[in-house]
Amino acid sequence: MTASTVQKQHALVIGASSGIALALIEQLLSEEKGTQVIAVSRSSCPDNLARNQRLHWLVSEYNETAIDNVCQQLLEQGKINEQYIDRVFICNGLLHDDTFTPEKRVEELNLEVMQQVFHTNTIIPALWLKALRPVLLGKSTCHMVFLSARVGSINDNNMGGWYSYRASKAALNMLLKTAAIEYARRTKNVKLIAFHPGTTDTPLSKPFQKNVPDGKLFSPEFVARQLLLIIAQTPVDGALSYLDWDNQTIDW
Numbered sequence: 572m573t574a575s576t577v578q579k580q581h582a583l584v585i586g587a588s589s590g591i592a593l594a595l596i597e598q599l600l601s602e603e604k605g606t607q608v609i610a611v612s613r614s615s616c617p618d619n620l621a622r623n624q625r626l627h628w629l630v631s632e633y634n635e636t637a638i639d640n641v642c643q644q645l646l647e648q649g650k651i652n653e654q655y656i657d658r659v660f661i662c663n664g665l666l667h668d669d670t671f672t673p674e675k676r677v678e679e680l681n682l683e684v685m686q687q688v689f690h691t692n693t694i695i696p697a698l699w700l701k702a703l704r705p706v707l708l709g710k711s712t713c714h715m716v717f718l719s720a721r722v723g724s725i726n727d728n729n730m731g732g733w734y735s736y737r738a739s740k741a742a743l744n745m746l747l748k749t750a751a752i753e754y755a756r757r758t759k760n761v762k763l764i765a766f767h768p769g770t771t772d773t774p775l776s777k778p779f780q781k782n783v784p785d786g787k788l789f790s791p792e793f794v795a796r797q798l799l800l801i802i803a804q805t806p807v808d809g810a811l812s813y814l815d816w817d818n819q820t821i822d823w
């Protein structure tokens with residue numbers, strides 16, 4: 572990122588290698604208003620995006636020092652072009668990997684798995700929430716979207732299972748609700764959104780797609796388009812919104 576590339580209308584995408592994040596990045600880059608995208612991921616930039624002049628891809632881990640380093644860079648850019656980020660997307664999420672699947676029974680609860688899932692789904696987004704506040708605070712509005720999930724709704728939990736994933740997303744929602752109360756006082760220009768994308772065709776949902784009803788497995792491109800439309804229609808009102816892909820409010 573150089574001073575000459577800085578303009579208004581920057582979007583920040585964290586967890587940028589996620590299926591949903593990559594679709595968001597492509598659509599943001601194609602916006603007519605010339606949006607610039609800052610992407611943060613543990614992985615390097617995919618070849619098809621590497622030459623895009625409006626994309627600034629930062630490879631980073633998600634420990635506190637690494638997050639602070641990224642935010643320091645963003646603050647430096649902010650000195651040149653004050654409060655220039657108007658949309659943030661935190662896409663990190665973990666449901667399964669090569670070593671574990673979501674729990675069906677209480678006997679399957681495992682300390683290491685729970686820590687890993689909570690770390691990715693709850694703690695990493697919370698660290699970004701903290702570190703980004705000084706970057707986003709300002710006079711212009713900013714929408715900050717956290718990829719949550721409907722299964723994080725306590726009210727909606729009629730099926731059970733997926734203990735760690737559900738609980739980590741419910742905890743994320745509670746952190747955001749708490750932050751929204753504080754932000755209504757201290758960071759009024761930032762709107763917080765917990766977003767459920769619907770079941771989306773990415774590596775995260777791959778093992779669980781066979782029972783999805785026809786027409787209910789969304790492409791990342793569809794979800795990205797919906798999310799960008801929803802943001803454009805959502806006022807900055809000092810409250811946390813918990814919204815699905817259809818812009819419907821989800822019960823807590």
Ligand SMILES: NC(=O)c1ccc[n+]([C@@H]2O[C@H](COP(=O)([O-])OP(=O)(O)OC[C@H]3O[C@@H](n4cnc5c(N)ncnc54)[C@H](OP(=O)(O)O)[C@@H]3O)[C@@H](O)[C@H]2O)c1
Nearest residue numbers: 586587588589590591612613663664718770771773775776
């Ligand atoms: N797909 C669905 O059906 C669905 C449904 C409901 C909610 N969601 C939520 O939507 C978000 C995006 O999901 P996706 O489907 O696009 O997932 P995905 O393609 O599997 O991407 C996984 C994301 O999580 C990050 N991640 C994975 N393991 C991590 C770890 N150990 N530490 C830190 N970051 C880690 C990756 O970041 P890097 O870029 O650094 O690799 C990447 O952003 C997630 O929060 C997910 O819970 C998805």
